[in-house]
Amino acid sequence: MVDCLCRGFPERNRSYWTQALIRLSQRPAVDEFQRYGFALEKADRIVGVVLTLYTRYQGQEGDEIRCNLSSWSVDAEFRPYGAMLVATVLKRRDVTYTNISPAPATLKANRALGFRLFSNGQFAFLPALNSVQRSRRVLEVRPDLAEMAMLPDSERYILLEHAALGCLSLICICDGAAFPLVLMPRRILRGLVPCYQIIYCRSLADLSRCAGAMGRFLLRSGILLCLVDAKEPIAGLVGWYRPNKGLKYFKGPKPPSLGDLTFTELVVFGP
Template sequence: MLRIVSIDEQRLTTAADLLAKGFPERDAGFWARGVSRLHAYARDHDFASVGSILLAKDEPVGVLLKIPGYHMTTGQKLLNLSSWYVDARYRWFAPRMLQEAMADDTFVYTDFSPSENAIKLNQQLGFRTFASRNLLFALPFTALFGRNAGTVLPIDQVPEGGLSARQVDGINLHMKLGCMALAIKLHDTCHPVILDVISKRRIPMARVLYATSAQTVVDNLRPLSRFLLKRGVPLLSMVTPADVQVRHAINPWPAHAYQIKGVWQDDVINEMFSERVFLNA
């Protein structure tokens, strides 16, 4: 008999063990830390669960993480599906796990890192697939030759009322999680940008997690580059729609696809509630 149960505090270790089995390129310690971090976030924000475990009788045979969040501008509820693994003996039941995870139609559902098999299954369940590029910018170069449409402000220098209360809450949450925030000021409007900083071959690299549009970032690469260079970050990566015109970038990674079920603004970069943040993936 197969049944699906929620990942509660007593099942965190079980979830981490399943994830380590399904994704052996990461060790058990990585998954234990990530699941604990995600659980703490959900507990502090009154979210019911961070995912599901599939049981065959009492044997854990599958896991799916669910990262809840909201759109910083509209308030729309979001749920990111991540790190999905089912033992080969029970793969036939995998679609049921996804259907159970998406039972609430008041959410917009996302999958920012789907496998080839997941892409096909997600499409059958109503997801749209977006083709995009994950671009890399060398900031010493773009600091000289990038576009310069507006001004970059440290987040603590944004004028009072320049950001909505929901935007401030989202920024504060992500800064507590170790992310960096700033604002691009165009005319009289402040556009928040959230980044995380990781190390690539021991070189700091910022990744854009949120921006009101990829074009806003592209149009302000010169001041943004100088802002990040002053903070010791020489590289920037950003996922952009294929139709955004970008100069001074290279495309060193394979084609990037993400999937959405529900209403989505295609030009907005919004990976605030992705595994990048909560699992440090």
């Protein structure tokens, strides 16, 4: 499987894919769903792969299962079977499937399989330029942090799990209420500019509310810039909208919220 992935994504080295599969093996299984994904085999040789990252979410309307499809790769001579490989995964109508990093060559196939856009751009912003009230503060998450009790179990789980995966998990206290935030360190513009990608916020409105306090916190580590998925400029944030950047697709009953990339390949495998 690693050999096939290396052929399909030559810009990634072997250790990247080995680490990706190790991390998949360490994720909790979700019901009867596949832990790794599906492979296309020909004469005892793997010639196609699609990885599947399943996660169960607890919501007010009941549990929701999402599957992030990742690393869809089929050797050139077997490309006609590529859509069939993914179609094998897409059989469950109660699952929301996502593709957050589609290769340009697969966009037509994505649309043919019923995927629709849930984000068609990114918003780059400078949170430290937002004003901040004295009553607002940001805390880095740890298991014994008293303010963790202000959040539901599902969000405490998200914060702790993503901290273990190398993200920066924060709680913003605003007017006596707690707002969870997960940020992932990245480097953009050919690795020259450090920034944070928003991996989780309850809503873009909540992100705007917490931006000033978050920005002051990030200044301690010298980070000025953040990125978040968006469909348009975000009210209350100082920055610029970049259309047609970071296109993200979904298929199923409920699209993920903008600003929610939890337990996707970006986090589990790395950028």
